Amino acid sequence: MINDDAQTRPLFNKIALIGVGLIGGSFALSLKKARAVEHVVGLDRHSTSLKAALQLGIIDSFTDDMASAIADADLIVIATPVAQTTKILSSIYPYLQSNTIVTDVGSTKADVVLAARTSLQEKVSQFIPAHPIAGREKNGPEAAIDDLYVGKKVVITLLAENADQSIELVAQAWRLCGAIIHHLSPKExxxxxxxxxxxxxxxxxxxxxxxxxxxxxxxxxxxxxxxxxxxxxxxxxxxxxxxxxxxxxxxxxxxxxxxxxxxxxxxxxxxxxSDSVALEAIYSRAQTARVNWITAIEAAESQNKDGGD
Amino acid sequence: MINDDAQTRPLFNKIALIGVGLIGGSFALSLKKARAVEHVVGLDRHSTSLKAALQLGIIDSFTDDMASAIADADLIVIATPVAQTTKILSSIYPYLQSNTIVTDVGSTKADVVLAARTSLQEKVSQFIPAHPIAGREKNGPEAAIDDLYVGKKVVITLLAENADQSIELVAQAWRLCGAIIHHLSPKExxxxxxxxxxxxxxxxxxxxxxxxxxxxxxxxxxxxxxxxxxxxxxxxxxxxxxxxxxxxxxxxxxxxxxxxxxxxxxxxxxxxxSDSVALEAIYSRAQTARVNWITAIEAAESQNKDGGD
The missing domain is CATH 1.10.3660.10 (6-phosphogluconate dehydrogenase C-terminal like domain)
Structure with missing residues (x-):
């Protein structure tokens, strides 16, 4: 599944992108920019989003047939509002082949892990739960950009069942988007x-x-x-x-x-x-904490940028 | 006090700036950029701020003597935290000449008006309460910039006693900074x-x-x-x-x-x-209101920019 000959062959032959909006679209654009994927097939509730994503070069084709979409995919990415995860995983399950990895981008993880255990059953080891810490005020495929994840964190909340090479494949994809991998438990x-x-x-x-x-x-x-x-x-x-x-x-x-x-x-x-001392104490503590935080964040960001050049 | 020959002589011969931080400093820099003031004298609790303001070209001189600072000033600007207003107005009162206008930049107005009535007594007509709606995350003279007020609102909360020409002088100063004048009562x-x-x-x-x-x-x-x-x-x-x-x-x-x-x-x-309908209703109303607001703000800002060119 992972190509050794990375110079000439992309990391992924085919990605099935379920949800072609800001988050999923930016993931696809970033991987395309890195020449890491041959073909992205899109699935989405909204046909207008699919047409826009095709026109914007986010996806190379689209379908509403899950079976054909994931049949020969290396990676399936679920990038929809989190409440749809169970339904989507259930529709994936019957067609999911053993050499395909499934991942998501949901902002919550305990519920997603529960959904994966319920829906994917004995295939749950193939699911790598992930959450990229990035976003924009705008939504939809039109908001997708190819550098959304540069210098941003991606939190992977591993399952005990996950194989090392499956985890590494998802981590490598995000690193190719410019992101930095972190690990937490779903509850943390x-x-x-x-x-x-x-x-x-x-x-x-x-x-x-x-x-x-x-x-x-x-x-x-x-x-x-x-x-x-x-x-x-x-x-x-x-x-x-x-x-x-x-x-x-x-x-x-x-x-x-x-x-x-x-x-x-x-x-x-x-x-x-009218307790001026107590008020100023709250404001001062907050200001100090905020200044310390922004200083640390800016230092880390400048370090990441230097490292990426 | 207002020069008719605006081409060759500035609007103000001398401004006394009490508080030389972000807000007062940006006001002085903006007027200097517009060549609207001959001399700015600074007063501040912090001598380090005065030295910095002098070096940054915000002020042309500084003093700790209120009498000499305001003796021949056209305009006195109070740009300190609002709790200091009463004390400052009281120290101005004995030396305030009838041809000098006093204004402030405070973020609250009912208390400032009350302070002015108490401290300036029969001279209160010379006080024009104002509030520029602008700011930055940073404070102090180092944070002052000469375009902070471009396209921004300044709210003037008039007193019944104010003379039209006094109001117009303060309004004209702010317009020279690029600001747009609004009027509200102090309570509003x-x-x-x-x-x-x-x-x-x-x-x-x-x-x-x-x-x-x-x-x-x-x-x-x-x-x-x-x-x-x-x-x-x-x-x-x-x-x-x-x-x-x-x-x-x-x-x-x-x-x-x-x-x-x-x-x-x-x-x-x-x-x-877990009332998903009620939750989405709150979020949707807020999102709609926020989008409408930002659309209106951006339209107004682009109009102001066009008008200023």
Whole structure:
């Protein structure tokens, strides 16, 4: 499955890409740029997306026939909202050959692993769960770009059943996209992203919906500026995708939301009491942590860029 | 005070700039770029800031003597954290001549107007309260830039006592910086900005402080990505400045915080009940409102740019 003669033959003869939007489309474009794939066949609920993906060079053909799409594929990539994973894995199962690897790009992992165990049964060792930590405000094949993953993390949440060479194939594909491989357990993964990704999305959606529901919303939006723009950027994300993520990672998100709400009530109490010392202490701790974080991130990014040149 | 011969003589002979950081420094640099001021004298609590501002060409001289600084000034600009406004206005009062206009850049206005009435007494008509809606993540004179206000809004919250020519002088200064003048009452102003600026700052500070306090904070920050970066950008803002804003606009912020907390609890209930329809409804309304807002903002910005060329 892995070509030794990498100079002349691509890593993959055929990839079946299920979901040809931003994340899946950018994966395909990145691998094509790296000359790592011969043929990408697309499957998608939306025929308009398939036609757009074909025109944009994301895929080389499309079909609605799962059997033929995956028959001779080296790799199947599931890049749909996470709630569809079970159904898709079940439709893959009867046709899945032993030399084909299946992977996904879902933002939650415990539910995906459970779906894989249920749907793929004795073939579950062929499934490598992965999550690229990258995104854009825009969605769909038109938003796909060939450098979305450069310098970005991809978290692989291995199963005990996975063979080393299957893991390495998926890791190699992501490295060819410019990404850096990390490993977490599915539970660790879901807790981490509930905190630093899923909760912020909920908070941003809640703020925009709260403002939009006010009678004087037009005036409020008129004076919203760059701080508001950045704070609410993630509220421009796909509602369906985030509905699915919220439900799939419900327990961890509820826990983070309750921790956050307690912090917010503490801040409220300080404000109500006009406790300037307590207020400034919260703001100062946050500012320091934020500055330290951005400094570390920028140092790491510049190191990755240097390494990639 | 306003020169008719604008081609050869600048709008201002002398401006006294109290607070030479990002906001005041950018105002001075913008007016200098427009050749609208002959001499800027700086006053600041921090002598290092004054020296930096002098070196950066923000100010032409500095002093710690209020009397001499404002004696022959056309305009006095207060660009400090808002809690200092009362003290500064009181120190201005004894030396304030009838042909000098005073303005400020504070993010809250009801408290500033109250401070002006108390401190400036019969001279309050000379005070034009203003708030430029612009900022950066960085603070201090080093962060000041000469195009910070291009295409940005400046809200003037007039007093009944203000003379038309005083208002026009301040408006003209801001227009020379590239800004667009808006008018609101102090109360309207404070309610609007509690909603679209002050509350988001509190929410971002609370999230970063909540995460930083967790035992596994390092791992969490390690996986925080671009969504988190944008959401928390405003948590990099000055703790002192935001402590002052929080306290100055306490009542309006508490009201917005309670409205937001109710929305968040509604979202929490939907998530706990795994109510996918309710969740998607919140996310969809927010996404639609956010997309409509950004479309309108971008259209307005491109119009302003076209108009300025």
């Amino acid at each position: 993964h879901d807790q981490v992203f509930a905190s630093v990704s899923h909760l912020p999305h909920l908070l941003a959606y809640a703020l925009v919906d709260d403002i939009a529901a006010k009678p004087h919303a037009d005036r409020l939006f008129q004076y919203a500026a760059s701080g508001f723009r950045d704070f609410t950027r993630i509220a421009g994300s796909s509602p369906e995708m985030w509905r699915d993520i919220s439900l799939a990672n419900r327990t961890a998100i509820l826990e983070e939301l309750d921790s956050y709400s307690a912090k917010l009530q503490q801040l409220r109490a300080s404000l109500e009491a | 102003h404070d309610q609007v900005f509690a909603s679209v600026s002050h509350l988001p700052h509190l929410l971002a500070y609370a999230l970063v402080d909540d995460i930083a306090a967790k035992p596994h904070a390092d791992r969490l920050f390690q996986y925080a990505a671009s969504g988190f970066r944008d959401f928390t950008r405003i948590a990099g803002s000055s703790p002192e400045m935001w402590r002052d804003i929080s306290l100055a606009n306490r009542t309006a912020i508490l009201e917005e915080l309670d409205s937001y907390s109710a929305k968040l609890q509604q979202l929490r209930a939907s998530l706990e009940a």
